[in-house]
Amino acid sequence: MNSAPWIILFSPFIAVAIIVLATEKFKRISSYISVAAVAVSFVFSVLVFTGENGSASFNWIDLGSFQVKIGYVIDELTKLMLLVVSGVGLLIHIYSIGYMADDKGRSRYFAGLSLFMFSMLGIVLANNFIMMFIFWELVGVSSYILIGHWFERSSAADAANKAFLVNRLGDFGFMLGILLVWNTTGSVMFDELSQRWTSAGISPLVLTVAPLLIFCGAVGKSAQFPLHVWLPDAMEGPTPVSALIHAATMVAAGVFMLARTFFLFTPSVTALNVVLWIGLLTSLLAAVMATQQDDIKRVLAYSTLSQLGLMIAAIGLAAPQAGMFHLYTHASFKALLFLGAGSVIIALHHEQNIWQMGGLRQKMPITFWTFLVGTLALIGCPPFAGFWSKDGILAAALAHENIPAFIAIACVTFLTAYYMSRLFVVTFLGETRSDSAGHSHESPMVMTLPLVLLAIPSTIAGFPAVVSIFYKVPEHEGAMAAIVVSSIAFLAGAISAFLLYKEKAKDPIDIPLFENRFYIDQMYEVLVKWTQDLLANISGFVDRWIIDGGFVRGAGRAAWGFGFALRFLQIGNLQAYAFLFGAGVVLLLYFILFGAS
Amino acid sequence: MVTLNDYLIASGLLFAVGFAGVLLRRNIIIIFMALELMLNAANLSLVGFSRYNLQKGLPDYNAQVLVFFIITVAAAEVAVGLAIIVALFRARQTTHLEDLNTLKF
Numbered sequence: 162m163n164s165a166p167w168i169i170l171f172s173p174f175i176a177v178a179i180i181v182l183a184t185e186k187f188k189r190i191s192s193y194i195s196v197a198a199v200a201v202s203f204v205f206s207v208l209v210f211t212g213e214n215g216s217a218s219f220n221w222i223d224l225g226s227f228q229v230k231i232g233y234v235i236d237e238l239t240k241l242m243l244l245v246v247s248g249v250g251l252l253i254h255i256y257s258i259g260y261m262a263d264d265k266g267r268s269r270y271f272a273g274l275s276l277f278m279f280s281m282l283g284i285v286l287a288n289n290f291i292m293m294f295i296f297w298e299l300v301g302v303s304s305y306i307l308i309g310h311w312f313e314r315s316s317a318a319d320a321a322n323k324a325f326l327v328n329r330l331g332d333f334g335f336m337l338g339i340l341l342v343w344n345t346t347g348s349v350m351f352d353e354l355s356q357r358w359t360s361a362g363i364s365p366l367v368l369t370v371a372p373l374l375i376f377c378g379a380v381g382k383s384a385q386f387p388l389h390v391w392l393p394d395a396m397e398g399p400t401p402v403s404a405l406i407h408a409a410t411m412v413a414a415g416v417f418m419l420a421r422t423f424f425l426f427t428p429s430v431t432a433l434n435v436v437l438w439i440g441l442l443t444s445l446l447a448a449v450m451a452t453q454q455d456d457i458k459r460v461l462a463y464s465t466l467s468q469l470g471l472m473i474a475a476i477g478l479a480a481p482q483a484g485m486f487h488l489y490t491h492a493s494f495k496a497l498l499f500l501g502a503g504s505v506i507i508a509l510h511h512e513q514n515i516w517q518m519g520g521l522r523q524k525m526p527i528t529f530w531t532f533l534v535g536t537l538a539l540i541g542c543p544p545f546a547g548f549w550s551k552d553g554i555l556a557a558a559l560a561h562e563n564i565p566a567f568i569a570i571a572c573v574t575f576l577t578a579y580y581m582s583r584l585f586v587v588t589f590l591g592e593t594r595s596d597s598a599g600h601s602h603e604s605p606m607v608m609t610l611p612l613v614l615l616a617i618p619s620t621i622a623g624f625p626a627v628v629s630i631f632y633k634v635p636e637h638e639g640a641m642a643a644i645v646v647s648s649i650a651f652l653a654g655a656i657s658a659f660l661l662y663k664e665k666a667k668d669p670i671d672i673p674l675f676e677n678r679f680y681i682d683q684m685y686e687v688l689v690k691w692t693q694d695l696l697a698n699i700s701g702f703v704d705r706w707i708i709d710g711g712f713v714r715g716a717g718r719a720a721w722g723f724g725f726a727l728r729f730l731q732i733g734n735l736q737a738y739a740f741l742f743g744a745g746v747v748l749l750l751y752f753i754l755f756g757a758s
Numbered sequence: 759m760v761t762l763n764d765y766l767i768a769s770g771l772l773f774a775v776g777f778a779g780v781l782l783r784r785n786i787i788i789i790f791m792a793l794e795l796m797l798n799a800a801n802l803s804l805v806g807f808s809r810y811n812l813q814k815g816l817p818d819y820n821a822q823v824l825v826f827f828i829i830t831v832a833a834a835e836v837a838v839g840l841a842i843i844v845a846l847f848r849a850r851q852t853t854h855l856e857d858l859n860t861l862k863f
Binding site: 731732733734735736739740743 | 777
């Protein structure tokens with residue numbers, strides 16, 4: 162049995178154990194242990210990448226017909242995902258050493274990061290639903306810990322709660338889906354399922370409902386509409402966490418899971434269409450919201466939402482390869498953008514409002530150039546990575562002759578180019594608009610090195626020559642039309658944003674609807690408050706009038722009432738008592754002797 | 759010929775007289791004596807049963823043993839009861855029941 166996958170999986174876990182049990186007090190050692198563990202995972206991921214496909218598993222729980230196995234499956238999907246997760250993870254761990262240098266809770270932070278790596282790698286390696294679900298939940302927990310890292314800030318604690326609860330909502334559907342699949346086919350192993358699912362005898366309803374329930378999990382984890390609300394708030398966490406978890410890897414887990422279980426979706430056109438339109442809706446909404454955000458991390462968060470929507474849409478277009486391709490390229494350039502934003506934020510002493518920045522081009526050259534690369538990659542400028550992968554999704558839409566989807570994706574491309582150019586122009590060009598921006602300087606090596614390293618794949622990861630090493634992207638017909646449309650859309654977006662925001666000190670456009678995210682959070686708040694108040698009133702009524710008034714006080718009142726009635730028998734005359742006693746005896750005797758007949 | 763019924767009627771009459779005394783008299787000492795009368799009515803009926811329930815030609819002595827028990831218990835009861843009455847008299851200077859009615863609503 163090949164031991165490399167187990168080493169990849171458990172090396173971060175051992176790091177967590179060591180940090181929590183032994184080195185909590187020694188912050189520097191803790192951070193190095195964590196980085197070393199990811200480095201080990203990365204090295205073995207490279208080994209696995211060059212090695213053979215395979216799978217192995219052992220029984221974990223054995224209850225007669227019900228067996229839960231822990232095991233790994235190594236195929237093309239896993240190999241590349243391992244490389245992305247451990248590679249991006251490694252760079253972000255290194256970056257964290259610099260970013261978190263002054264933080265008191267560094268040991269806790271690095272333990273959380275390692276726990277996250279363990280759980281994410283578990284999802285990637287899992288060869289069955291149960292194991293995937295366990296690690297899926299672990300990812301949720303570690304995300305909670307890391308979002309709430311600065312828990313003394315109430316906004317961070319709230320954001321952590323929100324992320325966890327919203328995810329639970331999706332996970333509930335996911336769990337139901339797993340149970341339905343297991344009940345229908347009697348198996349949770351992916352390889353067995355892929356054969357049994359297509360066999361006859363499964364009702365069409367189940368064929369549609371089960372994948373949609375599974376999709377619920379992805380909706381929660383990958384922050385799709387209507388469960389997208391947690392992701393922008395999750396930006397309360399430290400920036401490297403946002404980069405690793407809420408941009409590059411964890412939110413991609415939903416897409417990865419859909420790609421892994423894609424065989425469940427193929428028989429149902431309805432399920433695929435739902436997936437497609439949820440993805441496109443999220444993508445469009447998020448892109449529109451991003452155009453009016455002023456917080457540098459929030460813009461990036463919405464762009465993440467938007468890109469995740471595209472990946473989900475690609476799955477819905479029955480082109481999981483295109484979706485995964487976009488996931489890989491997105492992981493590198495979005496991590497790059499977030500780390501660049503983190504570098505800016507640290508240089509400006511935790512200033513996140515882009516209108517307080519400006520003119521950072523001269524102050525922070527490395528951050529500027531790498532951020533430029535990330536922006537170009539994200540907006541799909543040829544020949545950067547995002548161009549190729551976004552083009553793949555457009556081509557998939559064309560190949561399916563799904564014109565509405567094609568138009569929607571083109572709109573997203575335009576909007577992406579628009580808001581990213583806006584962000585870039587306002588942050589790095591023009592005049593410096595605040596003191597902290599004026600006094601900023603370039604970040605230390607430990608932070609700029611990951612930027613440079615991430616800029617490389619962001620640039621070249623899309624070239625067909627490079628892609629062919631890693632991944633097989635299917636050729637699509639009509640790719641030329643896709644290239645033309647996406648180029649026009651991106652040029653239009655970039656140029657219009659550049660002209661609008663060049664040398665501006667204030668946002669020339671003000672659309673409160675977009676700025677306030679279509680008031681979706683507020684609607685949820687009202688809805689939650691309304692249902693909560695209703696439930697509280699009902700249970701309050703039951704408690705006050707039925708349980709308290711009826712049973713508790715009722716029993717007391719009844720006892721008191723009987724006592725009150727009996728008081729009148731207490732007349733104080735001994736002989737009256739004796740008479741009543743005698744009368745009672747006589748009555749009893751009468752009933753015993755004569756009453757029976 | 760005296761039959762069991764005669765004993766029982768005498769016993770019942772005695773009991774009724776005692777019960778009437780308990781109900782109707784006002785002086786607590788008289789009531790106490792009436793109570794004793796009721797006990798003795800019970801004794802009389804027991805002795806009657808004993809006489810007329812022959813076991814191998816002999817009366818049933820179980821009933822007569824019970825009578826001795828009752829006499830013993832009654833003696834103890836009289837001692838306690840009289841002590842209570844004395845204590846009551848010291849506290850209230852009366853042995854009349856209509857003055858002893860504070861235990862009421």
